[in-house]
Amino acid sequence: MKMNKSIGCTVDECKYHAKKESYCSLDHINVVKHESHAKNQEATDCGSFQME
Ligand code: SF4
Numbered sequence: 001m002k003m004n005k006s007i008g009c010t011v012d013e014c015k016y017h018a019k020k021e022s023y024c025s026l027d028h029i030n031v032v033k034h035e036s037h038a039k040n041q042e043a044t045d046c047g048s049f050q051m052e
Contacts, residue, residue: 007023029048
């Protein structure tokens with residue numbers, strides 16, 4: 001599978017994860033916040049995640 005070494009990711013439940021190594025296979029992802037003002041890391045997530 002293709003991997004993008006500019007996007008490290010440990011979410012191997014995602015269908016876009018490179019599996020053998022901890023990278024995303026997409027060319028581009030959207031990082032989103034789920035609070036109106038993100039104050040910590042927990043307030044952000046990958047908006048491109050898709051279940052397998
Ligand atoms: S789409 Fe997001 S969650 Fe999925 S592998 Fe890429 S960076 Fe990780």
